[in-house]
Amino acid sequence: MDALPPPPWPAHAPKKRMFERAGDQESPPGSGSVGLDLIGALPDAVLCTIISLLPTKDGARTQAVDRQWRPLWRSAPLNLVADRDLSGNKRKRVAYVSKILAKHPGPALRLDLPSIHQSLYGKVNRWLRSQALTDLQELHLDYDGEEYMIFPLPLSALRFAPTLGVASFSCCSFPDLSTQFLNFPHLKQLSMYMVTISDLSAPSLHFPLLKQLTMRGVTISGEALHSMLSRCLSLESLLLDFNIGIARICISSPTLRSISFPGTFFFKELVIEDTPCLERLLPPTPDHCMGTVRVIRAPKLQVFGLVSKGISKLHIGTTVFQEMIAISVTTTMRTVKVLVIESVGPNLDAVIGFLKCFPCLERLYVIVSNSYLLARTNELRSTYLPPQRQIEV
Template identity: 70%
Template sequence: MDAPPPAAHTSKKRKFDRVDGQEPPGSSSAGDVVGLDFINTLPDAVLCIIISLLPTKDGGRTQAVSRRWRPLWRSAPLNLVADSSLSGQERKRVVYVSKILAQHPGPALRLALPYIRERYYGKIEGWLRSQALTNLQELDLGYDVEGFLPSSLPLPSSALRFAPTFHVASFSCCRFPDLSAQSLNFPHLKQLSMSKVIISDSSASSLNLPHLKQLTLYGVTISGDALHSMLTGCLSLESLLLQNIVGIGCLRINSPTLRSIGLSGPFNAKDATVFQELVIVDAPCLEKLLPLHPDSGPRTIQVIRAPKLQVLGVLSDGISKLHIGTTFFQVTVVFLNHPIRIPICR
């Protein structure tokens, strides 16, 4: 008598048993493919990359997948994002960040502390000195403050130790530290964003950003001279966004690489320097010039040399004078939400 066929559950078990043996793809039939675990056939290096791309909580949970996965989280570059996805309670987030930095040996890919109360300033200083953050590439750091004004607390000095390795950086609600006695180089930084930050003249002139591509300043307090000094150190800048800027009366742009500029002055001009004039001295690659909120400035726009300029953003009666090359326009009409294309004399 022939032996009875194996039970269905036995067949399924055998299919999953093949995972440990990691048979070559060609040795399995088409029906067996359904039961194969392709994730576990990947090398550890690839699994570590996957873990680094996961949200912080999910990356830590991979340690419970299996014995093989248990050490991978500590081998993967750390991706630590301390927002509501880590915990809805700030007190718990602080505890979790301390615990993670104590357990992970590094190196680090990303650290995001977007809304940390000022009372944890000392803890932030300690976190940023952690060995787990060696070779940190991305940092998002900001204090949780109310209102428009930036915090009086300085950016922790320990954050600047990552200047040689930063690729992306975002700072908010703080005062940039005084760097008058030194020059600070960010050789690999490509994107820099600052929101509600105070930047002094001496700090701006100390910054060297040779490979920066995108610079975004929102609600930043900075003088025209300081911003000019800062832009001088941006040798590869392509995109510049200046929104709700406080302290600039006249800004002169001289850049061989800029392709787009978006800008506006302070929304509330009371007790703030009014953004009066923008002068594009020489911008051979500039294609887009976008006044975002014309009523808040600049009142006068002068373009001396920008041979590739094709798009001029929304205009209003807030911009009273427009000079393009040798042509002068007295602006008397209103263009609402409609950027216009302009012919430029070469």
Template identity: 70%
Template sequence: SAIPLLRHHHHQAMDARRRSPKKRKFERVPDQDSPPGSGSAGVDLINALPDAVLCTIVSLLPTKDGARTQAIARRWRPLWRSAPLNLVADSTLSRQQRKRVVYVTKILAEHPGPALRLNLPYIRRRDYGKIDGWLRSQALTDLQELHLGYDSQDSPPPSLLSPSALRFAPTLRVATFTDCHFPDLSAQSLNFSHLQQLGLYGVTFSALSAHYLNFPRLKQLTMSVVTILEDALHNMLSGCLSLESLLLEDNVGFARLRISSLTLRSIGFSAPYTQGPSLFHELVIEDAPCLERLLPLSPDYGPTIVRVIRAPKLQVLGVLSKGISKLHIGTTVFQEMTAISLTTTMRTVKVLVIESFGPNLDAVIGFLKCFPCLERLYVLVSTHNCLSQLSTSA
């Protein structure tokens, strides 16, 4: 029958495979150390890349994956130590906090540097001693990107930012600090000479710490739930000589903010939901020759007074609502969305977003007179607790 014959041929094939000294071609693993173009059947494009390119690739991988590349082949073993260190100690490194601490210590001991990025998002009080040691590691010399996030559940918050983190000021290009108290600088000016992006979330500044910070090349600044005094904030912004984008969300400690900047192009702002004498209630744009976008993010909560004295390139404005009780555009004044005087026109504004409660066409017409060259007008209408959006374009 056919079945015994098939079994016979199958056993013959198995015997021939056992006797053969070579594996089948598709079972062989190519020699990773052979030079490219050596005549092998497959072309290994990755292995053909120069070491410098491979190091760049390794440095962009998640921390665990970058370290694992050492197991690929003999040629790859030194690449991870030669590539700029990308150290992110989040759940991708380990889901357990204690294991992440062990891994970070081991990585900093084995990698000689330089470092591209350090991200420590969940720093617990019990690990402060280790954090300070990590930040002093030689492997982190010339660090370019730093993200330090302290655990907001620790009591009493906020935690003091490790002073060792400030040693990277000369080399950092991107930095984020979360839920911490910025240390006093003892009247010593600290110059972040290459920093271009800075994010501050839940950070507390004392007067001494903010007065001596300089950001000459900073282009993007985000401050959210930050505690800082008015004079200190003005001094900080005056040191941002290249700032283009400013985002201020729910910060406390100052009631009035005056902005004069030759470089700012976009400002987004909002006041905290709570009320109080030290909370943000007035924004004054004194002189912003490059400002294009002025964006009240939560106008119903403040600031209640917005004054635009000089912004000759302003193109996008809004959302505006009754939460802004007084809006000054040059010498034109709007009070609770109603034009009190119409003496200034801004022909540069192309996009306007306003919120109107009920069919209030007078308010819309007043804004159209102030901004005669609009290309897009968005009107958010709230009627009987139902919010709808009307839009029109020229």
């Protein structure tokens, strides 16, 4: 066998790095050392970043690691999550939050206050005014929605609007903002659950860089929703679920890529008016949508469904479907690759009608409704099973 070619690097070995040479040295007998503390050798800025990513309790405990680590927790951006990992006892959690905010000088990376009891409203308001929360980037404020009670959102929470990048609010109502302009210049993700937004507050909220908006159980009028959406200049994903007070939705957005209604949603009309970047449209589930859906302009739509009899009328361009039956097929959408429809039985005509409108489909999902399956099961049982073996469903 031929000899291997000589290596491309010089014959003499390069000098070892300092930590390699130090690691080669034998530890003094009985010292118990197994090598260098490579983590401790990292720059303080890197160690502070690591501490900020740790759970709150673990981050604070790093002060006990070594003398050099003691000042790092106070220098690292605060990551404060007041959940059961901080303490299983609610009173201790409250005490720990107050103690941490009193000792940490800031700035803050994250504040997460889950399941806040209404009795803590005043204390939460004081927490939010703490100097430790300067330049807060992520805020999660979740009141304990006992018996679906809604609590006012503390005004002190709105002082973080200039710095927030991620925010979520639960079981609260936005204050009247009719006399002020509230801009969230860096906010990219916003989630709201059981939140009330009045017609006076909505026009004052501006989200120029917001990418994802999730609204579940939100009480808001259609006019207020349209006002909010018109100020979301970079929105890409919109999720609406079980919202109250919206009779008609008309969506026009140059940036939206996904619109979904994953659960319960009652409306009279949903209009996708002008969405040049829309790729996914997921209408409400069949048991809860009783209105009209109009898709006027969505030239990049690729995923469409679930479409069912729950939609009384479906307009796609000039094509019209009445409860799954094609009335007129004059528009085709060649961009749609995935279509999901619900069938109440083996209605081949309805499926063929949809296929004419979407000639370039790659995947077609036909979901048989539970009501049809139940009726068909009972029919088969009554036909083929002896009377003494028939089963009620």
